[in-house]
Amino acid sequence: DVQMTQSPSSLSASVGDRVTITCRASQSIGNYLNWYQQKPGKAPKLLISTASSLQSGVPSRFSGSGSGTDFTLSISYLQPEDFTTYFCQQSYITPLTFGGGTTVEIK
Amino acid sequence: QVQLQESGPGLVKPSQTLSLTCNVSGGSISSAGYYWSWMRQHPGKGLEWIGYIYYSGRTDYNPSLKSRVSISVDTSKIQFSLKMTSVTAADTAMYYCARGRHTGFDPWGQGTLVTVSS
Numbered sequence: 001d002v003q004m005t006q007s008p009s010s011l012s013a014s015v016g017d018r019v020t021i022t023c024r025a026s027q028s029i030g031n032y033l034n035w036y037q038q039k040p041g042k043a044p045k046l047l048i049s050t051a052s053s054l055q056s057g058v059p060s061r062f063s064g065s066g067s068g069t070d071f072t073l074s075i076s077y078l079q080p081e082d083f084t085t086y087f088c089q090q091s092y093i094t095p096l097t098f099g100g101g102t103t104v105e106i107k
Numbered sequence: 108q109v110q111l112q113e114s115g116p117g118l119v120k121p122s123q124t125l126s127l128t129c130n131v132s133g134g135s136i137s138s139a140g141y142y143w144s145w146m147r148q149h150p151g152k153g154l155e156w157i158g159y160i161y162y163s164g165r166t167d168y169n170p171s172l173k174s175r176v177s178i179s180v181d182t183s184k185i186q187f188s189l190k191m192t193s194v195t196a197a198d199t200a201m202y203y204c205a206r207g208r209h210t211g212f213d214p215w216g217q218g219t220l221v222t223v224s225s
Contacts, residue, residue, distance in 0.1 A: 001170075034211035043203055043215035044154065050210055087154060091209045095169040096144075096156040 002026050002090050006099035012107040013078055021073045021102045023088035028068045032092035035064055035073045038101075039084045047086075048073065078104070109134035111204050111216035119198075119223050125191040129204030129216055136185050137162055143187045144207045145178060147200040148218075155200075159207060160187055194223045 003026035013019050023033065031051040036044035046055050048064040051071055061076045075082055083106050088099040115127035129143070136143065144159035158168035160178045168176050172191070180187040191198060199222050205212035 032209055036211075043205075043218050044212070045215075046211045046213040049213075053210070055213070089154070089211065091207070091211060094156075094167050095171075096207075098154040098156070100153045 001095050002029060002093060002097050004088055004090055004097050004099040006086075006088055006102050008102060009100060010103040010105060012105045014107045015078055015080060017078050018074065018076045019078060019104060020075075021086055021088075021104075023066075023071045023073070023099050025069045025071075025090055025092075029090045029092035031067045032090055033064075033066065033071045034089045034091060035062075036087045036089065037084060038087060044087060075104070080106075109206060109214055111206065111214055113202060113204050113216045113219040115202075115219060115221070117220055117222060119194055119221060120225050121195055121223055122193055125189070125194050125198065125221055125223075127189045127202055127204075127219060127221070128186050129188070130184075130186045131206075132185070136180060136187065137182055140208055142167075142207045143178075143180065144205050144212060145189045146203045146205060146212070147198075148203070149200045157189065157191075157202075196223050199223045 005024045007022050033051045035048040038044040052064045063074050085101050085103045087101050110132045112130045119125045142159040142161045145157040160166045175192045177190045201218045203218045205215040
């Protein structure tokens with residue numbers, strides 16, 4: 001199985017900050033890496049697909065980059081609604097696997 | 108736009124079979140290139156892919172659950188279903204259905220909480 005390791009598992013930041021979340025795959029997955037946002041009590045929402053493609057309707061302050069084994073999700077100028085949990089997921093090979101999640105908390 | 112909605116019992120007894128259905132609206136379940144997936148999330152934990160059924164009918168399952176899981180599709184009812192046998196307390200989780208491609212899972216159903224308890 002491809003193990004997806006997210007770091008950090010949590011971080012504290014302030015409104016207006018820029019944050020970066022990292023996802024590392026245990027083997028090369030090309031650009032088959034997707035990012036999700038999950039708010040409490042809700043289903044995950046796809047933010048970015050294939051490493052860097054922003055989904056329709058997602059604010060441009062979200063961006064993704066990377067290929068191979070190392071990927072990042074960046075959120076510039078954090079807004080109050082961004083303080084929640086983010087997951088990465090590889091869609092390169094089954095079993096499809098997710099990272100453990102990163103919770104962005106208000107400092 | 109495509110919307111998904113899970114349904115099924117919220118409480119299942121240990122050793123019994125968990126059965127959930129995902130109703131798809133606003134689109135065809137036979138659309139080429141999509142796979143129809145089930146995921147679960149244990150309370151306060153990360154996400155686990157259970158398996159999917161491809162638009163062609165081919166299935167693929169997480170090896171960790173493969174011996175207990177089956178996914179089927181009913182194109183006439185525009186729904187797909189999950190069956191998980193011999194459940195234990197470890198199967199207590201929020202279960203989600205979602206439409207998937209290599210570009211990720213989107214959309215997702217709202218999720219349904221399944222508790223395994225006598």
